[in-house]
Amino acid sequence: MALGRITVRERIDPAITASLFSNYRNSADAVLELVDNAVDSRLAGAPLAVEITVRPTSLIVFTSGGEGMGLQDLERNYLRWGGSPKRGRQLLGQYGQGGKAAIGHLGQRFSVEASRPGEPLAWRFTDDDYRDRSRLKTYEVVEVAKRTPVGTGSVRIRVDGVDKRIDLRRLGQRLAESYRPLLEPGLLVIRLNGAIVQPVPLAVVDRHPVSVNASGRRLQGWFGLADPDRATPGWAPGLRCYRLGRLIADGEFFGHPGPAHVPAMARLMGEIDIPQVPLTMNKGDFDRDSRQWVEVEERMHRTLEAVARRLRKEGDAPPPASAVRVAEQVRRLLGQALRMAERQDIFSGFAAVSAETKPRPPAPDELPLEEASGPAPEPRRPAVAAGGARPAGGARRGFGAIVIRALAPSIRSTTVLEEGARIVVINSRYPLYEERRGDMWYQLETAAREVCRAADGASVTEYEQRVNEIVLTASALRGRRRRTARSRASQFALLKDL
Secondary structure, three states: OOOOOOOOOOOOOOOHHHHHHHOOOOHHHHHHHHHHHHHHOOOOOOOEEEEEEEEOOEEEEEEEEEOOOOHHHHHHHHOOOOOOOOOOOOOOOOOOOHHHHHHHHHOOEEEEEEEOOOOOEEEEEEEOOOOOOOOOOOOOOEEEEOOOOOOOEEEEEEEEOOOOOOOHHHHHHHHHHHOHHHHOOOOEEEEEOOEEOOOOOOOEEEEEEEEEEEOOEEEEEEEEEEOOOOOOOOOOOEEEEEEOOEEEEEEEOOOOOOOOOOHHHHHEEEEEEOOOOOEOOOOOOEOOOOHHHHHHHHHHHHHOHHHHHHHHHOOOOOOOHHHHHHHHHHHHHHHHHHHHHOOHHHHOOOOOOEOOOOOOOOOOOOOOHHHOOOOOOOOOOOOOOHHHOOOOOOEOOOOOOEEEEOOOOOOOEEEEEEOOEEEEEEEOOOHHHHHHOOOHHHHHHHHHHHHHHOOOOOOHHHHHHHHHHHHHHHHHHHHHHHHHHHHHHHHHHHHHHO
C-alpha cells in the first residue's frame, strides 16, 4: 500500500529549561549574566547605572539609563526561550536564555519590572515558583509606578528565595575585572550594596595601542609590559579579551609561547576588544574553532611578534636544577595531600601535566630532600611538538605543574594559563623565597596558597583554613614516609649484620 506524504516535527519539553539553571559554575557567574543584559541595553553617549543589592535570601539588580523594556519587549523577547532579538547584532546575549537561566540558578521566586524611555509607567510580572518547569509559564502583567524619570529606561529584577551563597568580596572583584574597560571611563557605573565598584589600576609600562582589522571587523585595545617594580592584583599574564567591554577570556598569547616556555612572557599584558567571534553559551570563552577566531589569532600573532621576540631575547636564566627538583617533589606531595584532604574539588581548573618518557626522579620517600647528595639531575621538560602542543599521552597522576620563574620582587607567586592548563609559578626573586632558599616547605605552602586563592566563593577565614589543612596533611604524610624509610633502613642494617 502506497503511503502518502509523511511529516514529523520537533518537540520540546519545558523541563529542559531547568537544565539551563545549572549552566553556571558559581553565583557570581549568574549575577554577571544579569549585568550582561544591562550592558547590552546601553544607549550611545549615555552612561549606564547598575545597582546590585545582595541580602541573605534576595538579590536585586536595578538598571537605569539603558533601553529598558516595554510590554511588547517583555512578551516577544524576554519571555521567549532561545529567541533572542540580539542575534546578528554582535551583542553579549545571543541565545535567549542567559538572564532567565541565571534567575533560576539563584533562587525560587522573582519579579521583573521594566519601562522604556518616555513611558510614564512601568510593567511588572512575578513568579512565585519559578523552578517548577513542568510547563511553560503564563504571567499577568500589571502597571506600576516608574522608579526613574519618564525619559529614563529601566529594568529591575528581584530574585527571592536565594539559596546560593553570594560572596560580596568575590563578586566585587569579578565585577571590577569583567567590566574594567567600561568602568574606568565611567561608561558604566556599578554599585554593590551602595559601594561603587572601582577597577584596579594597572601597573603597565611601554604601552602601545592596537587598532587592526581582522575578519572584516576592527580590533581595538592595547598591549604593554608589566611594571617590574609593581604588581597588578588579579592579573593573569597575557592579554585580556573582551566583547563590548565585558571580559570573556584572559591569559591569551595568540599562539606565542607562554611563561611556562618563555618566562619573560609573564610580563606581557594588554586588553583587546573582539567584536565578531562567536561566544560560547555561558560566555566562558570564544568559539576557538571558528573561522573568525582563527583570523583574529593570526592577526594578533603578527601584531605581538615584535614584543614577543624582544621578551624571548630577554629570557631570564633558568632556575637551578635543585630548585626544579624540589618543585617536582612539591608537586607530587601536594597532589597526594589534596587527595588525602579530599580537596580536589576546589582545584578543578588545574590540569595534570602530560606524561613523559624519561624515568621519573626519586619520590620524596625514596630520597628525602635533606639527605640528597651528589650532582642535581637535569630538570625534566616535556617534549613540545611544532606549534607548542604537548605530545599525546596519558596524564600523570597528582597536581599540575609547578615551575620556578624570576618575576617582579613584589610578587610571591602567580597562576598562568598555558595550553588550557593553569600552572603555578613560584617567584625566585621574592625576598622570602631567597631567604628560605626555596626550600620544600616554602614552595609547598606557596603553591597551596596559590591554588586556594583560585577557588571561588571562599572567605578569608575559609581560605586560611584550607591552606592550613593542606599543609598539615602534607606534613603528616612526609613524616610518615620518613619514619617508614628509617624503619626500612634499620631492618636492612639488621639483615646485613646477621
